[in-house]
Amino acid sequence: MADKLTSLTAAAALIPDGASLSLGGFTTQRHPMALAYELVRLRRRNLYLIGHSPGGDWDALIGAGCVKRVELAYEADEAFNTVGPRWRRAVERGQIEWEDYSNFAMVTRFAAGAMGLPFLPLRSLLGSDVLAQEALSPEQRAADARTPVKKAAVVESPFHPGERVVLVPAIHTEFAVIHVQKASPQGTVRIEGQTFADVQQALCADVVIVTAEQIVDDAELRREPERNPLPYFAVQHVCHVPWGAHPYAVYNCYDYDPRQLKRYHESAEDDAAFAQYLDEFIYRPADQAGYLAAIGGAARLDELRADPAFGYRPDLKRRRLD
């Protein structure tokens, strides 16, 4: 079986300007942050991001001017920050094209793509403006063949007349990047804890890049195949990226970093401070190792390491930080 190990920089360089891309994780957990920062460093432009509940991965990409169009349900860091500061500004300033769905609608769309179906039905959205309003104009939709011609359609069940469901279009992306606890060089993937929609996101992409905290022998992962949600043939590239989701959490590995999140949220509220944040933590450090040094190095990271009895850091200070 082919060895799919590659460097983070080489993997990121595969994603060109204008690519359609989904990133794994959920709000403050398991986003492939190191790869997102690498795309910022590469100054990618016109990316088309599709997701459900991204956080600072998208916020940094949007703020750095890498993104043209998004389809999403939510962009924020939940209890850490109720709306992504750069996402909010980009919409209010008309700097980005977007379409709103709900989380269930987006994961149903990913699932449809993952199954090779053109659409799937769901019973949500009825009565809402998420269904009634389209943020993308017909012209904007027509300008990019990757965007469905309409957002959703209400149909009556052919089997039980009178019963209405909403059809949502399948998602297909050129790239998906997920960050996981363990992967083998051959591309067998182990996700611990909640899987979010990583599996569906990976299975509807042409090229799947897996960044992993740990690279382990394929045979070791094959001892418990029921814990491996993705077959190796769905994965094209594997990168060893310890702390690859920082400042976000990876169950069983490390917790989120409340100090760095606070710093990001405060900086991102102001254009000049945000530019400075990008410079200090992304542009000036040449790579992931440089980033980890910039945020405080081993001393800071040790404070975030998970307690094996919990899978997170029970004594982590999350409020009233100095």
Add this chain to the structure above:
Amino acid sequence: MPQAAYSLTELMAVAAAREIADGEVVFAGTGLPMLASMLAQRTHAPNCCLIFEAGTAASQLAHLPMSVGDPRVMRGAAMAAGLHEVFAYVLQAGRVDVGFLSGAQVDRFGNINSTAIGADPRHPKVRFSGSGGACDIACLARRTVIIARHEKRRFPENVDYITSPGWLRGGASRQEAGLRWGGPAAVVTTRGLMRFRPDTHAMYLASYHPGLTAPDVAAETGFALAIDEAAETPVPTAEELRILREVVDPERVFLQ
């Protein structure tokens, strides 16, 4: 027994907890709903089950999560999967008894906006996070409880954007839209607790918080709010406060 001093957050958490019955399946979001659900589990509803949309069922939380995908929700969970499993097999299938919602605007029929402020949704004046799972919970939970800051501008006649459908235009309009069940049962705010008429589904004031009067609450509401049946909100018991402060949120993550 002398009355214990309590904060507004504590009063709201207790009022929200009392909306949960024992044995119910609760779809909880971050913040006050988590305080309320954890309190309910430790008081009158020890058998209620917490569902988090990022993929877990029946967590036994030891520490308050900051996210519904927080590693903390894995503690003692009966099942860990992903969003699709929870939304499709638990929520859409009708297995959620009560879901919690919040937003920037709430109207008289309990429709909620958490998307954007402004008349033209393509050019919003203020943009928020977006639906997340809120629209899905509003459509598919058997009933919902809304948590909101009570200010006139946040309780308009009509919300700018219906992110989460409530009773829509009242009467049978929710059912006519194709939603088979559900709808808001209560609104817990910074000023009182609202419920909905069984026929018209218009919001009315059920209780006003201590220190306020029913007309005070109506004056801070952007639509005509019936107040004739309102009583004072029952205050938290000393035991509820002790559990909130010592067991549920000793770190003071959400409690103020």
